[in-house]
Amino acid sequence: MTRTKSLTIALAATVAAGVLTLATATASNAAALPPKPSDPGIPTSFDYRDCPQLPSGADPAAWRCEVMVANIRLATGRIPAVEVPLTVTHSEGPLPDGTTGQVFGAMHARSVAVPGIPGLRIQPEYAGHADFIGNGTIRGSIDIKLRLQYPGSRRTCAIGSDRAPLTVNSTAYGPTQWVSQQPPIIKGEMYDSTFAVPGVNGCGPIVDRLLDRGFALPSPAGRNQFSLVGYYSFRTHAELTGQA
Template sequence: MSVRARRLATGVAAVLLLGGLSAPAQAAAYDYHPSDADWSDCPRLPAGATADTWSCIFIVTVGGTISLGKIQQDISQPLRITVAQGKLAGGGTAAAFGSVVGGRMKVPGGLLGKPLEVPKLTDVYVETQGTGRVDAGPVFPTNVGIKIRMIHPLLGKKCYIGGDADPIVLNPEVTSLDLTSIDGVPVFKATARDTTFAVPKASGCGLNWGLVNTAVNLRAGLPSPSGKNSADFQWFVRGKSYTELPGLAS
């Protein structure tokens, strides 16, 4: 079992088992408050799932940075990830994808980069979305697939870095994990880092896809291979057994 899986599994188990334990939470870039809405995107259990072995895992990214090629982005809006994992009756482990929902963030330098930046005119925003990909790990889901929509009138509505068939695949290593409490609810505060993911070319950008895609890729430095990108996350993590989510049984 990897260090990342062991640490996060320990955290999730503690969330489920140590409901009364609390300590003051530290401030984060985004003011997160636990609620029942955290479980709204928990996926239905797949056929053959053994419900009492499954947990829904909710992760909210409340700060950090992500570097994709030439673009370095501070995470100023929450990124919510919901996945699940457990055993199958026939043996083996499976994972299920719930959602990836990211708030819209402004890209430093905009469409043309800082030397040519014109406020408002060249402003570009990004929005992180899920692709549906998630793999089962030893005790916790791994390899969550994302795609990033780039938003500007010249780019159209289908301009993405990564896609359902060619996602950016994140598998962050948890570097710290501490049990804390927010509004009396036990939550794990974690930091995580990933320097292994690759970033594919942008696609679907503008009316002239070939020309605009090329311009976007030159601006962003894409494609960018593994080892040239990085992500540092500040997380809050919660876990809930599917025995407490009976409506989602298959």
């Protein structure tokens, strides 16, 4: 075993040990209604550069691009809750066959330090599927993975993957609130405490096992928390420069 590999494993073991130590003083993440993250505040502007191209035959005047600016709160396994600013962009509108279509644009989230665990950072990333049309009480669904960053970590090191993601199905805390008509700005608050969290992968076989043990992963449905407070706005594609 090389010196670099030994050092990486040692650092990962230190991170895992930090989680185990912290876990003795941390309450379970299971809860019927997760706490909300802090309010990010009403954005002064929305960035439409990630609006996707429309499907063939879609009417730019009938399709709108939506941009959400939010704070999310995540708590998984033994990992303490983290609050992450993020932006999500997608478009939706009628298809020629009369059904409603949607196209994902992008998700951008910051890398944030995990409280109480020196050297560990987490960054949520899109994992290949989203549905923001809503279905009954479910306001939206998105697959994510959690990039893990610590000294010596691999770029592929993450909780979950595109093949085995965290699938979050958001339910509203209450009704949405219009805070502005021009431009249109709507506030929404959502949560999910029913999703499961897969194990660590891409960090190296030994490190994967160390971190799974330290983080108590995989974590079954009902023992993890997601919540969101955000604001979204929209424009039709006909209104967007270069999209009409």
